[in-house]
Amino acid sequence: MDAIIQVRNLSKSFGTNAVLQDINVDIxxxxxxxVIGPSGSGKSTFLRCLNLLExxxxxxxxxxxxxxxxxxxxxxxxxxxxxxxxxxxxxFPHKRVIDNITLAPILVRKWxxxxxxxxxxxxxxxxxxxxxxEAYPPSLSGGQAQRVxxxxxxxxxxxxxxxxxxxxxxxxxxxxxxxAVMQQLAREGMTMxxxxxxxxxxxxxxxxxxxxxxxxxxxxxxxxxxxxxxxxERTRAFLxxxx
Amino acid sequence: xxxxxxxxxxxxxxLSITACGGKSSGDGDGKVYKIATxxxxxxxxxxxxxxxxxxxVDFFDAVMKQAGLNYKLSNTGWDPMLETxxxxxxxxxxxxxxxxxxxxxxxxxxxxYFESTNMIIVKEGSDIKNATDLKGKKVAVQxxxxxxxxxxxxxxxxxxxxxxxxxxxxxxQELDKNGVDAAVADIAIVREYAKNxxxxxxxxxxxxxxxGVEYYGVLFPKGSELKAKLDPAIKTIIENGKYAEIYxxxxxxxxxxxxxxxxx
Amino acid sequence: MLGGFNFDIIGEYLPLLxxxxxxxxGISVASIFLGSLLGLVVGFGKMSRxxxxxxxxxxxxxxxxxxxxxxxxxxxxxxLVYAVLGRTNSIVAAITALSLNSxxxxxxxxxxxIQSIDKGQTExxxxxxxxxxxxxxxxxxxxxxxxxxxxxxxxxxxxLKDSSLIAIVAAPEIMYWANAMNGQYMRIWEPYLTAALIxxxxxxxxxxxxxxxxxxx
Numbered sequence: 002m003d004a005i006i007q008v009r010n011l012s013k014s015f016g017t018n019a020v021l022q023d024i025n026v027d028i029x030x031x032x033x034x035x036v037i038g039p040s041g042s043g044k045s046t047f048l049r050c051l052n053l054l055e056x057x058x059x060x061x062x063x064x065x066x067x068x069x070x071x072x073x074x075x076x077x078x079x080x081x082x083x084x085x086x087x088x089x090x091x092x093f094p095h096k097r098v099i100d101n102i103t104l105a106p107i108l109v110r111k112w113x114x115x116x117x118x119x120x121x122x123x124x125x126x127x128x129x130x131x132x133x134x135e136a137y138p139p140s141l142s143g144g145q146a147q148r149v150x151x152x153x154x155x156x157x158x159x160x161x162x163x164x165x166x167x168x169x170x171x172x173x174x175x176x177x178x179x180x181a182v183m184q185q186l187a188r189e190g191m192t193m194x195x196x197x198x199x200x201x202x203x204x205x206x207x208x209x210x211x212x213x214x215x216x217x218x219x220x221x222x223x224x225x226x227x228x229x230x231x232x233x234e235r236t237r238a239f240l241x242x243x244x
Numbered sequence: 245x246x247x248x249x250x251x252x253x254x255x256x257x258x259l260s261i262t263a264c265g266g267k268s269s270g271d272g273d274g275k276v277y278k279i280a281t282x283x284x285x286x287x288x289x290x291x292x293x294x295x296x297x298x299x300x301v302d303f304f305d306a307v308m309k310q311a312g313l314n315y316k317l318s319n320t321g322w323d324p325m326l327e328t329x330x331x332x333x334x335x336x337x338x339x340x341x342x343x344x345x346x347x348x349x350x351x352x353x354x355x356x357y358f359e360s361t362n363m364i365i366v367k368e369g370s371d372i373k374n375a376t377d378l379k380g381k382k383v384a385v386q387x388x389x390x391x392x393x394x395x396x397x398x399x400x401x402x403x404x405x406x407x408x409x410x411x412x413x414x415x416x417q418e419l420d421k422n423g424v425d426a427a428v429a430d431i432a433i434v435r436e437y438a439k440n441x442x443x444x445x446x447x448x449x450x451x452x453x454x455x456g457v458e459y460y461g462v463l464f465p466k467g468s469e470l471k472a473k474l475d476p477a478i479k480t481i482i483e484n485g486k487y488a489e490i491y492x493x494x495x496x497x498x499x500x501x502x503x504x505x506x507x508x
Numbered sequence: 509m510l511g512g513f514n515f516d517i518i519g520e521y522l523p524l525l526x527x528x529x530x531x532x533x534g535i536s537v538a539s540i541f542l543g544s545l546l547g548l549v550v551g552f553g554k555m556s557r558x559x560x561x562x563x564x565x566x567x568x569x570x571x572x573x574x575x576x577x578x579x580x581x582x583x584x585x586x587x588l589v590y591a592v593l594g595r596t597n598s599i600v601a602a603i604t605a606l607s608l609n610s611x612x613x614x615x616x617x618x619x620x621x622i623q624s625i626d627k628g629q630t631e632x633x634x635x636x637x638x639x640x641x642x643x644x645x646x647x648x649x650x651x652x653x654x655x656x657x658x659x660x661x662x663x664x665x666x667x668l669k670d671s672s673l674i675a676i677v678a679a680p681e682i683m684y685w686a687n688a689m690n691g692q693y694m695r696i697w698e699p700y701l702t703a704a705l706i707x708x709x710x711x712x713x714x715x716x717x718x719x720x721x722x723x724x725x
Contacts, residue, residue, distance in 0.1 A: 052635055080637040091632035095650050104646060105636035150632075157636060326694055350694065384678070388691035401692060402524050407598075407678035408688055417586050418678070423596030 003066070005030045005161065005192055006051065011060035013046055020046045022216035024060070030160075031190040035203040035224070038213035039239060044196045047213065048163050051194065052083040065160060081109055084154030088166040090146045092138040092153070098125070099134040102153045110157065117156070124152035128182050144175025151182055162186065164195040180206075200244060204228060212236045277315040277470065279304070280334040282322035284411050287436050287494050288340040291319065299432075299494040303357065304338050304462070306486050311477035322388060329463050335470050337463030340430065342390045344458075352468050355475050356459030356507045357482070359500060361450070362391045363434040365419065366426045368445040375428075375454035382407065382424040384415035390458055391428040398454065412437070420444060432495070459507050479505070518698050521689045528682040529706050535599065535681065536668045539606035543667070544660070546607060547614025555619055565615070572612035578673055581605045585677040598679035602671065610667050617663065621656035622648055654725050661718040665711045672707070682706055 004027035011024040020043045028034050036044045049055040053069055053076055062069040065082055093101050103117035125131045128148040168176040180202050187206050203210055203224055210227040212220045220236045231237045283289045289298040296317055308315050329337040330350055343353045366372050375398055385391040387408035399406045409415040412429045416437050419427040438446050464471045481487045482501050491499040553565030585601035625648050633643040675683035686703035
């Protein structure tokens, strides 16, 4: 089976600052890849290149057989297949929870309203927030908001879900409810790329861990290996600080 | 003791004499009279870069020299002039002010120093022949002038077809750009405008029936003592030919001084 | 007369001042409406990265914000309107000049409002597959407009007062009749205090309307 995400020699600079140097990664369908590393290592930038929120400067990204570098590729199509969950949730505060979720399927996938509503309620149920359908985002707690954000991304029925530090902005007591949802998703076979500091999650749910530093993938492998017996000195140094 | 007192008194007197001195001419009256004008009215008074020039300026200068008085002329604008002269903040207004009974209620005037009338200006091909033809038409005037008062009488003061502009220049522009059918203004102003715009094909119309003769006077606050000083000076200027000299310089012809002197 | 205050002449001119007030209101409403629409176009032009949209918009805003409205009114009345209609028309000139002027200020209000919306909103919308115009229409503008209301309120009140300048081209609005009253009777306080009072009533009413709208949105 071909890798659902193929990254070759990916590079990205902001001005003179080279944030991604030469990234090469293959991600298989249903794989859960966790990306760890110090801040400034380029983890978020790498993630954001996968749905073209950042424009790569060099290299190649192929998602689901389509090249992101090809001018003929429809960005809308790619983004319909790749969902993203943000650290700051980014829910639309002026729309009810249910409308946050149904908006994109109606506008982008051109679904009729009833279909979108049904899907939205199903997803809200799944993340445990069916009763909040009519509420507005500012009234939600952080954990609730992020679960709605996950439901919103899932409504587009993406093949891949990207998570950019999904629990970093949450109070500790709410981290668990979000990680539980993510764990369930993984069990259901979603391809996930997760940037996080939650090492417990990485160990329990991740199939593979990527350690990034200064724009490079320094080490990668199954969690047991990377956490248990890291090959690189830099990996060891980072882990000793966070574990 | 007496000698010291005498010396002291002499000293004080000497000091007080020197303190009295000051720029003066003629009367020894050191006062500088403040004169207001609205210098937007060529050829009577207008700005030439930063100097005020015009017939009124030269005329008044001759009058004040004749009277032996000092003065300073400031371009205050029309409304401020009316207000400050009324209150006496300024000693006189020199601005082609027509002598009217209504104004006489609030101000004093000098003896008449200029004969004028209003004139209609239209574009070539217009069917307007006199002031009564203007009824029902659109007319532009400068607000607060006798043209305004006269046309308000003919068309109605509250008629919005009688467009009152802040200056004659704007009124003439409105005529030029077909916003009105005619403009009415002082004959000197109209002639000056037509002279400066020969290519625009304007036609000037005199209407002796509807537009009577008007006389300009220097504007004073009520009860002004300056009037008594200037009236004889004005009379002298008109009689001794200085007036005619200035008039010829600005208008290229001789003035009708007899009518002026016998006017009320 | 109260300390020299002549109420008779106010009474005589009151019907005209009120007619003038109607004209002022009409001109202001039309200019606010047209100016806001044009401002949206200019605002987007200014935010655009395409140079042929960006630079004309920048020049437009700089010109209309950088030159006196007084001059703009004269230029529109004697220049633009004459060129298009073959004759001057003070009401057309007033609405045109005020709209063009207001659009420049409105453009900046739009730009500031839109750019004040958190980037995360746009990123979330894009990540869901929404394009630029969908994002603008459903996500950015609805949130931005609410923030722009105080600034627009300011602009509308300013425009209403600025409309007094069109007296210079003899549009028969409030200030024009106040000037006429001043010219006919040579009094200053009666016409101009009355005019000020009328303008105040209009701007105060407008203010209360904006407070109501801001609460509703």
